[in-house]
Amino acid sequence: MAKTVTIALPNGAKYEQPTGQFIGNQFVQGSGDCFSTVSPVTEEEILKLQGASTTDVDKAVAAAREAFNGPWSQLPAIERGAYLYKLAELIDRNRELLAAIDAYDNGKTFSGALTGDLDEAYNVFRYYAGAADKISGQTIETSPAKLAYVVQEPLGVCAQIVPWNYPFMMLAWKIAPALACGNTVVLKPAEQTPLSALYFGNLVIEAGLPAGVVNIISGLGPTTGSALANHADVDKVAFTGSTATGKSIMKAAASNLKNVTLECGGKSPSVVFADADFEQAVKWTHFGIMENSGEVCTSTSRIYVEESIYDKFVERFVEVTQDNDKVGDNFNEATYYGAQISKTQFDKVLGYIEDGKKSGAKLLYGGARSGSQGYFIQPTVFVDTTEDMKIVREEIFGPVVVISKFKTEDEVVYKCNDTSYGLAAALFTENVSKAHLVARRLQAGMVWINSSGDSHFGIPFGGYKSSGIGRELGKYALDAYTQAKAVHVNLGSKL
Structure with missing residues (x-):
């Protein structure tokens, strides 16, 4: 024994x-x-x-x-x-x-x-x-x-x-x-x-x-x-x-x-249309990437925001991120972010952050280690990213989000689907017809409308393309x- x-x-x-x-x-x-x-x-x-x-x-x-x-x-x-x-x-x-x-x-x-x-x-x-x-x-x-x-x-x-x-x-x-x-x-x-x-x-x-x-x-x-x-x-x-x-x-x-x-794996998108409930969209997109310190396969780590509300959205998203920037003792109820799982993963996430800086993405918040002990990383927000950047293409599996703008529905659907992954996607709009039509166009095994990260033991979980086989x-x-x-x-x- x-x-x-x-x-x-x-x-x-x-x-x-x-x-x-x-x-x-x-x-x-x-x-x-x-x-x-x-x-x-x-x-x-x-x-x-x-x-x-x-x-x-x-x-x-x-x-x-x-x-x-x-x-x-x-x-x-x-x-x-x-x-x-x-x-x-x-x-x-x-x-x-x-x-x-x-x-x-x-x-x-x-x-x-x-x-x-x-x-x-x-x-x-x-x-x-x-x-x-x-x-x-x-x-x-x-x-x-x-x-x-x-x-x-x-x-x-x-x-x-x-x-x-x-x-x-x-x-x-x-x-x-x-x-x-x-x-x-x-x-x-x-x-x-x-x-x-x-x-x-x-x-x-x-x-x-x-x-x-x-x-x-x-x-x-x-x-x-x-x-x-x-x-x-x-x-x-x-x-x-x-x-x-x-x-x-x-x-x-x-x-x-x-x-x-x-x-x-996944590199899941969130789409925020101009007619969305603004505060709900900010709240849920933040939760969609920052939940569990970003260590979630369904993390909606790519956020696409309609051009007319882009600046307002980015400003508010950074405010919410700052308000929830409580990194540290994971047994303290006030803590929002725990540590990354290992030194290997910690270094990998920081490596992606450095690559984002070098590739020309604009860093608005975070981007560094939090504290001097433990594998803690600040919640990190990049904006004005382009589709060819590594931080946009590859799964990071950490509290790192990229935000960019779009003009038309066709444009954003193309960007969402332009990936080898197809695990999840989220979209935010008060237009019922648009919500369901766009949901059908997104190549993902799970689509959330006006929320993110939802899971239920009675609902199938799984993805398209390189995100997996079966449910x-x-x-x-x-x-x-x-x-x-x-x-x-x-x-x-x-x-």
Whole structure:
């Protein structure tokens, strides 16, 4: 059995953190490469962990396969739902601890983790608990003497790789629908933020799930993640992360034609028309890029403003940014911005800011490190940008926004769609017809009208183009974790 380590959280709470791999309802010591999780706030090591080797990955997949072939996939759906309800209740009971773990491990604000991430995780498990016994096929009469029926069956063993920006929430998005459909899972958290996922193993045990239904392995992407994506006995890979890594996952999945769901990067636009509710447009566009310190795949980081209100909008947007410029202690309720996840990401974001300055973009606010300790960056506003600039073309994944003007609807729609990404888009107008017509023209998997960043466990989440393949959440996730089997029945027809 792997040991636990007592961790004292910044809010004064103490808890026992599992350090091993969670395989077959036991925490076992990994045998792979060692890695450290580091506090983005203090830049100090939180914990050193030993990752999962290829042998450990084999054991986790074997445990998941045994559970799938054994009780889990044959369990009545309503009983699977009951297990998900138990998990939801345990998440709710432990919500403050889980939020504090993510805030400590990730650098995000505790208040955001508590009211956003943990509330969402709880609701996701409840939603799929209720959906478990409502997965159905159809019956089709093909002729008077023949009929066919279609059943939705689980895929089998699902490898799930979650990102570091929403560690526990993304765990819920992945695990809940997979289990509801009768699959078993091997989940790998990001190496930067493994703590809450490993702690979740305790809740799996307490909920009484059969051994092997949920397995959680930590480790580095190029070793543990690659071994999981390439594994011949894995039936599906669900991945959330960068587009570059998503492409590698897709190549690995080709080894045995695994089913894939990929939710990748974005460079999402916001369009503010002159007839918009001005204050609402400013409020929501600010939230759309600055939420979670800009570490959101759907961040609306490109803002296009109609020419007649451009100067007024920019002035007000900077005022709102300045009013919310509260960077620092992520356990302080007054703090708006947490830290960037790592030194690597911190340097990357600052590098984009420097490139923006050199390329001729006008810096109106921020543009530098905040404080002298921790990976904190000032909220940064560039204006008068052009479409060829790197800060306009590439995903930054930090609190950096670019604002430019447009004259016509056709012009701005072209600019919005002139990207390899297609995850999300937002538009602001009081003209109902314009809102819906423009929404249809935008090449994005999600469009927000007069808001930004909205997500709901019953609504599909995913993108077009290089932003991914497939959808998560809602009934679409149930489709993603099942396969259709057609059964043809001859009622008496003879050749």
